[in-house]
Amino acid sequence: MKPLLAVLLLAGALEATAQAPSLLSLCHKDTNCAAVKSLWYGQDTIETGWLEKTFAPDCKCADQLLRSHKAKVVRVHLMNGPCMRNRRCGRYEPLWGYTKVSGSRAVQTNKSRLMRRFHRVLRITKERLSKADKLTCYVSPCLECDLNENARRILLNHVSSYLPQCIPVDNPHGQRCIQGVVCESHGEYPRAIAPCIVDLDGVDGRQVNLKKWVDRTKPCAIAYYWEPWMNCIRGSFIDPRKRDCSYTLATYKKTKRIICHFFLLPLFGTC
Numbered sequence: 001m002k003p004l005l006a007v008l009l010l011a012g013a014l015e016a017t018a019q020a021p022s023l024l025s026l027c028h029k030d031t032n033c034a035a036v037k038s039l040w041y042g043q044d045t046i047e048t049g050w051l052e053k054t055f056a057p058d059c060k061c062a063d064q065l066l067r068s069h070k071a072k073v074v075r076v077h078l079m080n081g082p083c084m085r086n087r088r089c090g091r092y093e094p095l096w097g098y099t100k101v102s103g104s105r106a107v108q109t110n111k112s113r114l115m116r117r118f119h120r121v122l123r124i125t126k127e128r129l130s131k132a133d134k135l136t137c138y139v140s141p142c143l144e145c146d147l148n149e150n151a152r153r154i155l156l157n158h159v160s161s162y163l164p165q166c167i168p169v170d171n172p173h174g175q176r177c178i179q180g181v182v183c184e185s186h187g188e189y190p191r192a193i194a195p196c197i198v199d200l201d202g203v204d205g206r207q208v209n210l211k212k213w214v215d216r217t218k219p220c221a222i223a224y225y226w227e228p229w230m231n232c233i234r235g236s237f238i239d240p241r242k243r244d245c246s247y248t249l250a251t252y253k254k255t256k257r258i259i260c261h262f263f264l265l266p267l268f269g270t271c
Helices: 004-012 033-040 060-066 081-085 100-106 113-130 149-162 210-216 249-263
Strands: 018-021 045-051 071-077 135-140 167-170 182-186 196-199 222-225
Touching: 018 045, 018 249, 033 045, 033 060, 033 249, 045 060, 045 222, 060 071, 060 113, 071 113, 071 222, 081 100, 100 113, 100 149, 113 135, 113 149, 149 167, 210 249, 222 249
Parallel strands: 018 222, 045 071, 071 135, 135 167, 167 182, 182 196, 196 222
Antiparallel strands: none
């Protein structure tokens, strides 16, 4: 297996390059992919990301975006950590039936159900990303992960082995990131020490001082803007695959205006 640290020298040299909407539900079957594409009309680079498996077994809109001739910057989460923490994982999730303790233990053997499913997602993601050119990819084994540091390090090593062209990302929940790895942090007051990625995920961007948030997160390679609709949240909890994710073009245009206004970046300079 390729050592994790062998791929981190690249990450340490990264500069702030992308700002994007946090479309974690991009894979959902109801996603209006034509509206998604409108976010990058007139621009040279597509900046996006998604969560594998949770919202659908495949990711048709991501496939469409990756086939674009434009440059792409993407961050992919392979497993859904919050569903394990909240005991809401669907049976289709790699972390279904596990806790922090049992999941951390299961990572240590490739024969466990967790690791068999994780490798399946890795293979699917590898095939998906291999079809894209002009691609910069960041891959996080686990969204807002409760697994312990040793387990996360093992998962990151698998990512770097399967996807040597991508940069591995550690996104723990309530723990410190593994030293030297690109650290993804969420919320209004994220850890923003390079190398890093930040995401408002879980905090409605309309309720925070975005100017201050943008200023705080400038050291990071990607800053993701989030509103509840980006997880198709419309009230009480519903299984992600049963949610209504059919948002109109107007919703995407409104989000693009917010990003254009507060981020003031060349990538969105044609707003």
